[in-house]
Amino acid sequence: MQTRQYINGEWVEGAAGSISSYNPATGEVIAEVRCASSTQVDDAITAAREALSGEWANLLPVQRAAVLFKIADLIEANAEEFAQLETLDQGQPIGVARQVSVAGAANHFRYFAGFVTKIQGTTNPISFPDTLHYTRREPVGVNALITPWNFPLMILAWKLAPALATGNSVVIKPSEVTPLTSIKLVEVCEQAGVPAGVVNIVTGAGDVGAMLSSHMGVDHLSYTGSTPTGKAITHAAADSNLKRLTLELGGKAPSIITASADIDSAVAGNVGGALLNSGQVCAAYTRFYVDSKVHDEFVEKLASAAASMHVGPGNDEKSQLTPVVSEKHLGHITNLIEAGRSEGAELVTGGHRIDREGYFVEPTVFAGVDEDNSIAKQEIFGPVLSVMKYDGELDEVIARANDSEYGLAAAVWTSDIAESQRIANGLRSGAVFVNMLPIPDMAAPWGGYKQSGWGREMGPQAIECYTETKAVWLHYGS
Structure with missing residues (x-):
């Protein structure tokens, strides 16, 4: 070699x-x-x-x-x-x-x-x-x-x-x-x-x-x-x-799930968008703002989907969640998981290093996260998802999603085209993905706002x- x-x-x-x-x-x-x-x-x-x-x-x-x-x-x-x-x-x-x-x-x-x-x-x-x-x-x-x-x-x-x-x-x-x-x-x-x-x-x-x-x-x-x-x-x-x-x-991509979204599609898309490469993606969806009308259903299905992922080495064709890159980075992720617990977020699933050789950590979902929590503000770059609730007011959720030092990518999940455009236009982000995964293309410009x-x-x-x-x-x- x-x-x-x-x-x-x-x-x-x-x-x-x-x-x-x-x-x-x-x-x-x-x-x-x-x-x-x-x-x-x-x-x-x-x-x-x-x-x-x-x-x-x-x-x-x-x-x-x-x-x-x-x-x-x-x-x-x-x-x-x-x-x-x-x-x-x-x-x-x-x-x-x-x-x-x-x-x-x-x-x-x-x-x-x-x-x-x-x-x-x-x-x-x-x-x-x-x-x-x-x-x-x-x-x-x-x-x-x-x-x-x-x-x-x-x-x-x-x-x-x-x-x-x-x-x-x-x-x-x-x-x-x-x-x-x-x-x-x-x-x-x-x-x-x-x-x-x-x-x-x-x-x-x-x-x-x-x-x-x-x-x-x-x-x-x-x-x-x-x-x-x-x-x-x-x-x-x-x-x-x-x-x-x-x-x-860096990035800390928000994903907004409106009441009109197809929840099963939104769950599948957000699991893919959040846990691709074990969350080691600069545009990975990490902050979820979910309309209160569908919040509980979304959290339950998101946690179930994350917990059911097949964990294994990357060269195993069946593996859906693979190791993070190093022992050092694993420590960074687990430290932030502990911060989520200690700062009062509700751990729904995951939260631990997996007991096997290599650098594996469970896909982790927190609910009831406050915007001031470390897991909502810091770039984790791992399989840790933070769910927050909003009450249907689009101006409010756009402002909350924009309340970050980062602005690389964001996502919107909705079946209402007018709603999608209003949110996409309001987000301060270099890329906004509507009902899809955050994968760049060579023909589309890529870069961020703010820091x-x-x-x-x-x-x-x-x-x-x-x-x-x-x-x-x-x-x-x-």
Whole structure:
């Protein structure tokens, strides 16, 4: 299993110790991943800088598009290896790894490959005589891509694909918890003919990410992860070279279930939307606002559905709830469950670590939750659901749902189209899902309001993250 750094077209050993990568289903070490030194980070950024004026910069758009299409083909050719590796390292169900992570990664490269030949400027009717004014979209330069541990392959793909489509070079820093599919994707880029220096990967802990955040040689940094780390990156960027930032940060998605909702569909959808990947999804539904007319029925059916889920390792096709990513993260989740109990919420089901090897926790449902409870305010990133009641007044429930520092995603469950639009329009959130799961698509912009981040990834909006607009003035008069 490849665990080395990739710098300027060469696989090299990390020079600063190593970090163990664990199988969350068993707690066993599956790889020792070497960490990059500060010198190696410098070398990767230097290689990326030099690549901007080399072979990569001189490719015609159709040639660069062909490279991205080739990457997509190779992801599909190695789909089962990618899926098994993602499940082994991250713990997600094998069906999710195949259908969401791997398929999504290939789809992102194909989508942005199609953009390569369509990145256009404009001509503008300026008020100067005998002057032509036009704009060009040019690569922003060297991009640091820092990715999280929950969907390491797909989230890297939705950063790397538009970065390459727009002619940039990159230095990738995956989470130290789940680096293996990121390393595999870099292997695929090499096989697809990406020139040396264009794609580099440096592995390690938070200190490696901090080096990239403060490095004067990085022009743009795209980060997905926690809000506190996003704030630290922002300070580092401001204190160094004021590099551009794209930040997709924390979430605490509300889900509003109105009296007109089909309760059985709402329960099934909210279980799926809350417990996908054991709740380790930035857009996972975690705060449930349920109309008092259907509250008791919803809580009973939600708890029953959660308690009946088949628990097991991700590589078991029957598993519906798989382990959380690490012992450390398991402790974070169980601490917040204890806070829910101590702060007076009613534990309806779950609430304990499961007594088996690996990092498993019961799907947990609390009712009677107060908005000031820790479980209602803090990002848990695990299978813990908080149910609150409202009395049918839409303005009230919209205000309560918006009363959060986060604004990444939200959900509405209703059979009334006018009601759905009124609620969706009132929610301060980057994405609102009506009667469906919170799964992004490569053609739709993704990002948050408030402390859920800056900028948008995916869709045409992603092109803006990885390009600069140059205005050219050409005076042709005497």
